[in-house]
Amino acid sequence: MKFYREPARKLPVVAEVDVLVAGGGPAGFGAALAAAREGAKTMLLESDNCIGGMATAGMMSHWSGNTESPLLDEIYSRQKSSVLLPPPDTEGPGGYTISHEAQKSTLLEMLLEAGVTVQFHTFVAGAVVEDDVVKGVIIESKSGREVILARVVVDATGDGDVAARAGAEFVLGRPEDGQCQPVTLMFRIGNVDWARAVFPGSFETLIDLPKGEIQALGRAHLPFPAGHVLLYRAPLPGEVCVNMTNVTEIDGTDVRDLTRAEIVCRRQMDRIIAFLREFVPGYEKCYAVTCASNVGVRETRHFKALYQLTAEDIVEARLFDDWIATRNFFNFDIHNVKGAGLDEHGVQHKFQAKGKYSIPYRCCVPVRLDGLLLSGRNIDGTHKAHSNFRVMPICLNIGQGVGVAAAIAVKEGIRVRDVDVRKVQQRLEAAGVRP
Ligand SMILES: Cc1cc2nc3c(=O)[nH]c(=O)nc-3n(C[C@H](O)[C@H](O)[C@H](O)COP(=O)(O)OP(=O)(O)OC[C@H]3O[C@@H](n4cnc5c(N)ncnc54)[C@H](O)[C@@H]3O)c2cc1C
Numbered sequence: 001m002k003f004y005r006e007p008a009r010k011l012p013v014v015a016e017v018d019v020l021v022a023g024g025g026p027a028g029f030g031a032a033l034a035a036a037r038e039g040a041k042t043m044l045l046e047s048d049n050c051i052g053g054m055a056t057a058g059m060m061s062h063w064s065g066n067t068e069s070p071l072l073d074e075i076y077s078r079q080k081s082s083v084l085l086p087p088p089d090t091e092g093p094g095g096y097t098i099s100h101e102a103q104k105s106t107l108l109e110m111l112l113e114a115g116v117t118v119q120f121h122t123f124v125a126g127a128v129v130e131d132d133v134v135k136g137v138i139i140e141s142k143s144g145r146e147v148i149l150a151r152v153v154v155d156a157t158g159d160g161d162v163a164a165r166a167g168a169e170f171v172l173g174r175p176e177d178g179q180c181q182p183v184t185l186m187f188r189i190g191n192v193d194w195a196r197a198v199f200p201g202s203f204e205t206l207i208d209l210p211k212g213e214i215q216a217l218g219r220a221h222l223p224f225p226a227g228h229v230l231l232y233r234a235p236l237p238g239e240v241c242v243n244m245t246n247v248t249e250i251d252g253t254d255v256r257d258l259t260r261a262e263i264v265c266r267r268q269m270d271r272i273i274a275f276l277r278e279f280v281p282g283y284e285k286c287y288a289v290t291c292a293s294n295v296g297v298r299e300t301r302h303f304k305a306l307y308q309l310t311a312e313d314i315v316e317a318r319l320f321d322d323w324i325a326t327r328n329f330f331n332f333d334i335h336n337v338k339g340a341g342l343d344e345h346g347v348q349h350k351f352q353a354k355g356k357y358s359i360p361y362r363c364c365v366p367v368r369l370d371g372l373l374l375s376g377r378n379i380d381g382t383h384k385a386h387s388n389f390r391v392m393p394i395c396l397n398i399g400q401g402v403g404v405a406a407a408i409a410v411k412e413g414i415r416v417r418d419v420d421v422r423k424v425q426q427r428l429e430a431a432g433v434r435p
Contacts, residue, residue: 011138013147017043017117018410019403020150022124022137025053026392027376028156029107030071030399031406035154036114038407038427043117043148045124045139048293051107053158055392056100059186059292061232061241063096065330067393068356070432071400072096079106086236091194093233096393124157127166127372134166134371152406152416153372156399159253159300160378168366169304172251174383179337181298181387182225182248185265187291189273189283192240197282199231199240203342204349209279217279218244219340226268227340229280239289244272246340252297261295298335298377298390305380306417307362314388317355319435322421324401324428325359326435328394334387345384358435359389361421364402370415375402397433404428 019035021028024046036042048057055063063072076096079085084102086092111118126138128147136149155162164170173180198207200214207214218229222244230243245265250257269288276283311332319326331351334343342348363379366372376395377386389395405424409416425435 011145011147013149015043015117016149017041018150019043019152019154019406020045020137020148021154021156022162023053023156023158023376024048024051024118025156025158025376025395026055027395027399028053028154029111030396031154031156031375031403032111032116033071033114034400034403035407036111036116038404038411040407040410042115043119043150044111045119045122045137045148047121047123049120050104051111051118052104054296055098056104056107057293058296059100059188059241060098060392061234061243062098063393064391065328065393067329067391067397068327068434069393069397071396072393075103075106075110078110079103082106091237092235097233097235099235124162125165127153127162129166129369132369134162134369137162151371151410154375154402154406155372155378156375158297158377160303160374163303163366163369163372163374163378164253164301166369166372168369168372170301172253172301173299174337180250180252180300181335181337182246183250183252183261183295183297184243185245185262185269185292185295187242187245187269188234188239188289189242189276189286190239190289191285191287192238193282194233194238195282197240198280199233200229201232202230202348203228209281211279214280215341218275221275221279222340223268223271225339226272240286242272245269248337248339252300258295265295299383299386301378302383302386303374303378303380304367305363305374306365306367307360307380309359309363309379309381309385309389311382311384314357314385315353317353317357319358320360322361323358323435324361324364324405324421324424325394325397326433327356328359328389328397329353329356330388330391330394332384332387333391334384346387359394359398359401361401361405361419361424364398365417370417373402373406373416375399400431400433401428
C-alpha cells in the first residue's frame with residue numbers, strides 16, 4: 001500500500017469541559033444527561049444531526065426487553081406532550097414504540113435543559129492521550145480539525161471509536177473468527193391495512209398465510225442473506241417498521257464494508273416490498289416511506305475492561321457489588337452470522353434467566369487507559385452477553401451509571417478507576433434506580 005505523510009500541524013483547542021461524551025445514542029444520551037444533572041460541565045458530540053442513535057436516526061421500532069429504567073420512563077412521560085406525536089385519540093401500538101421525530105426532540109430538549117452543550121455534525125476522529133491518560137478528543141467537521149479537552153471522556157460511539165484511537169485493547173466480534181452480527185438498514189412502509197396485517201416480531205414467530213408459513217416464504221423468496229420477516233407497527237396509522245434487510249460478513253468499523261452494506265440493503269428494500277405485497281395480507285398496497293440515515297450495526301468492538309460480562313452472569317441474574325445498571329432483562333438475540341434468522345447460539349422465546357441482572361462499573365473501565373469510560377454496546381462483554389446488553393434500555397441504563405461516575409471523578413479530582421462505586425449507587429438510587 002502507498003502512504004502519504006501528512007505534515008504535523010497545530011490544532012485549535014475549541015472547548016475544555018469536565019465530561020465529554022462522544023456519541024448521542026441511548027448510552028451517550030444517558031451519560032451526558034446524568035453527568036450534567038450531577039453538576040459537571042458536559043458536552044456531547046454527535047456525527048449525525050439528532051440525538052438517539054439507533055433509536056431515532058437508526059429508525060428502530062421499539063425499546064426492547066423487560067428492563068426497568070426510570071430514565072426511559074421519564075423520556076416517555078416527557079414525550080407524551082409532544083405535538084409531533086399523532087393526536088392522542090389516534091390508533092397506535094403504544095408501549096415503548098418509537099415515534100422517531102418526537103423522540104429526537106424530546107431527547108434533545110432534556111439534554112439542553114440539563115445544561116449539556118450539544119454539538120452535531122461532529123465526527124470524533126482521534127484521541128488526545130498523554131502517558132496512558134485520555135485528555136480529550138480530536139474532531140473533524142465543517143469547521144475543520146479541532147481539539148476538545150476534557151477531564152473525563154465517555155466513549156458512547158457504539159463502535160468505541162475514541163477508545164480504539166486512544167489505543168485501548170479490544171476484540172472485534174466473536175473471538176474465534178472475528179465475525180460480527182449482521183447489519184440491517186431499517187425502513188418504514190406506509191399504507192398497510194393494520195386490521196388485516198400480521199406483525200411477526202421475532203424469528204420464532206411463525207404465521208400461516210394463504211400462500212404458506214411467513215418465515216418459510218421469506219427464506220424462499222427474499223434475496224440471501226435476507227430471508228427473515230420482522231415487522232412492527234409504527235406509531236403512525238398504516239405505517240410499519242421493517243427490520244428485514246440483512247447483510248453478513250460486514251466489519252462495521254470499515255468504511256468500504258459499510259458502503260457495500262448500504263448498497264446491498266438498498267437493493268434488498270425493493271425485493272422486500274415486492275415480497276410483502278405479494279405474500280402478506282394487509283401489505284398489498286404498501287410503499288416505502290423513509291429509511292434510516294445509516295445502516296444499523298449490531299456488533300463491532302468489545303473492549304477489554306476490568307471485568308468481562310458473561311452469559312452466565314445474565315442467566316444467573318447476578319447483582320454485582322459495583323453495579324451501575326440494574327434490573328436488566330432481555331434474551332440472547334444473536335442474529336445468524338452466515339444468513340437470515342437466529343444464530344445457533346441465540347435464544348429468543350425459550351430464553352430463561354433467574355431474574356434481572358446488573359452490570360458492574362468494572363465493565364466500563366478500560367484495563368490500561370485512564371480518563372476514559374466505555375458506555376453502551378462497546379463495554380466489556382462476551383459475544384453472547386453482548387447480544388443481550390446491546391438493546392437500548394440496557395445501554396441507556398449503562399450510560400446513566402457511567403455519567404454519574406464521570407461526574408464524581410471530576411468533582412473529587414480522582415481517576416475514574418478510583419471512584420467509590422457506592423457513591424455512584426447512592427446518586428442512582430436518588431434518581432429512582434433500584435439495585
Ligand atoms: C438493525 C438493528 C436492530 C435493532 N433492534 C433493536 C430493538 O428492536 N430494540 C432495542 O432495544 N435495540 C435494538 N437494537 C440494538 C440497539 O439499537 C443498539 O445496540 C443500541 O442503540 C446501542 O446504543 P449505543 O448508544 O451504544 O450506540 P448507538 O445507538 O449506535 O449510538 C451511537 C451514536 O454515536 C454516534 N457516533 C458513532 N461514531 C461516532 C464518532 N466517531 N463521532 C461522533 N459520533 C459518533 C452515532 O451517530 C450514534 O448516534 C438494534 C440494533 C440494530 C443495528
